[in-house]
Amino acid sequence: MKTYLAFLRGINVGGHHKILMKDLRELLNSIGFKDVKTYIQSGNIIFKSDIESNSLLEEKILNVIKDKYNYSIDVVVKQPQDxxxxxxxxxxxxxxxxxxxxxxxxxxxxxxxxxxxxxxxxxxxxxxxxxxxxxxxxxxxxxxxxxxxxxxxxxxxxxxxxxxxxxxxxxxxxxxxx
Incomplete structure (x- = not known):
């Protein structure tokens, strides 16, 4: 499993696209991500996954948020070394x-x-x-x-x-x- 960093755009800003970080961690754990952690309320996520494609991880995160909250949130995934x-x-x-x-x-x-x-x-x-x-x-x-x-x-x-x-x-x- 590799460690990844996901950066969500535009959540919890000015009262728009509100997502509690506790709920986001649970949501990402539910789709198979491991050791999900967040930092502050603006959508900074640290997690582990067997998936080795940043674009597939971005798509998974985008889709699970869209399914749960009906928000279309842009996601950028990087590895720590990046x-x-x-x-x-x-x-x-x-x-x-x-x-x-x-x-x-x-x-x-x-x-x-x-x-x-x-x-x-x-x-x-x-x-x-x-x-x-x-x-x-x-x-x-x-x-x-x-x-x-x-x-x-x-x-x-x-x-x-x-x-x-x-x-x-x-x-x-x-x-x-x-």
Whole structure:
């Protein structure tokens, strides 16, 4: 069994798509995932599975949530080493990395979309796009950024979900507790 990290987009935000983490853990255990743990209320899940396909795991999670809650929730699944590599490869210095956001990409954007988005600039915002993540630093905070999930989904034509440095580190830490 391998350890996986799942990041759900848009649950328990502003009273929308409400799912209690206790219920989510029970739901994922019921479909055969093992050692299911969650971190905070925004859909950060650590679990083990025999399934060795991130896309199949994403589909299973999406479908079980849709069946139970009638929510269509975007899911991005990574392995711990993938998330560690994302953090290790930040183009920012350490102090900026610790204030950065990591826009996790479900699929790789086209090279054409990556090139087009590189031409977009906003004051006090800096981003670097790779095939698996967008590194984002917003001097005035994520709540005020023009470069949010919707911006990257629209311009890169991929599903995304954002996490900050602290959250990614904590999820990794929890994944190592097994």
């Amino acid at each position: 998330v560690q590599a994302i953090l290790d490869n930040s183009p920012f210095d350490q102090s900026t990395t610790e204030k950065a956001y990591f826009i996790l990409l479900k699929n790789s954007p086209s090279s054409q979309n990556i090139e087009q988005i590189k031409a977009i600039h906003y004051p006090d915002e800096e981003f670097f796009v790779t095939s698996i993540v967008v590194y984002l630093y917003c001097k005035k905070g994520y709540g005020r950024t023009k470069c949010n999930n919707v911006f990257f989904e629209k311009n890169l034509n991929v599903i995304t979900t954002a996490r900050n440095y602290k959250t990614l580190n904590k999820v990794l830490e929890i994944s190592k507790d097994d």
